[in-house]
Amino acid sequence: MKFEISVDTGMLLTNDKHAETHVYSTNSNVGKVETTQIHSQVLTNQEFWLKKNDGSEKLVSLLDQSVEARINHNISIVSIDNGDTGYYCGYVNHNTKKKKSFDLESIAENFIDNSNFKAYYFLVVFFASIALGFMFDEFIVFAGCFFLGMGGIKLALFLKRFSLYQQLEVLVEPQLKELMGLQVMITPEEVQQHPAVEIS
Incomplete structure (x- = not known):
């Protein structure tokens, strides 16, 4: 899985x-x-408008994540995208000199949930189990292979999630450290010179 980071x-x-x-x-018997x-x-959700360095504005919506910043603080927010899905994965508050990566483990899980990994693994196990069941002409072989395969799928997904988490960590943490040294020069006076125009 290839990722692209944007800031x-x-x-x-x-x-x-x-x-x-x-x-x-939940019910239990x-x-x-x-x-x-x-x-x-x-779940705490946060929405804010960001006045970017080029003068444009961007609406940022975070689900169950939050940025610790006050109005007029300069921040850099990092997002990661695999071409199909994207998530915000961390930020730097340049005024407070603090950085934070969001829950990369959950982001890795979300990338897996929104991909075809689970369906692919299931189909491989299902058809391999059918083939082995026909080869040995036994339903018990099919059932045994299928249930072993399902356990294998859980292990494969766990390993994939762990690998993806490590990959995200290697991509995101250096980016946040690099952003810590960035000098941001937007001031409230500059924003007032170029106010947003509301169209009603």
Whole structure:
């Protein structure tokens, strides 16, 4: 999987955060007793406008990630793209001299979920199991191979996710370190000279 890293640097114009609560239930049976558990998960989402060095503006939307910056802070936000899907993976706040990479493990998982790896591995195991089942003319051989293969798929996906995580870490961390030394020169006065035009 090939990745392309891009960086948007500029001044924070707005900063809106809101929380979403997801509530769900799970059922379990223990003997004749059925229990229901209610779970909730709170996700913090953030949206902000970034006035870039070239004068253009960009809306950045982060899901369950956040940038620690105040309005008028200069930041660089890093994104990574594989040609099909892209995710924000970290940022540098040039005013506070702090950098942060987002949850690269989750990003690696998202890249795998949005790819064809799972379907590919499943099809290979399924057809290999059918072939072995026909070769030995036994359903038990098919079933055994299929279940062993499914365990193999879980192992392969785990190894792929780990490899992808390491690859992301090697790409993102040096980029963030390099951005730490960047001198950003956008000031609030420059932004006011070129205000955004609202069209109603």
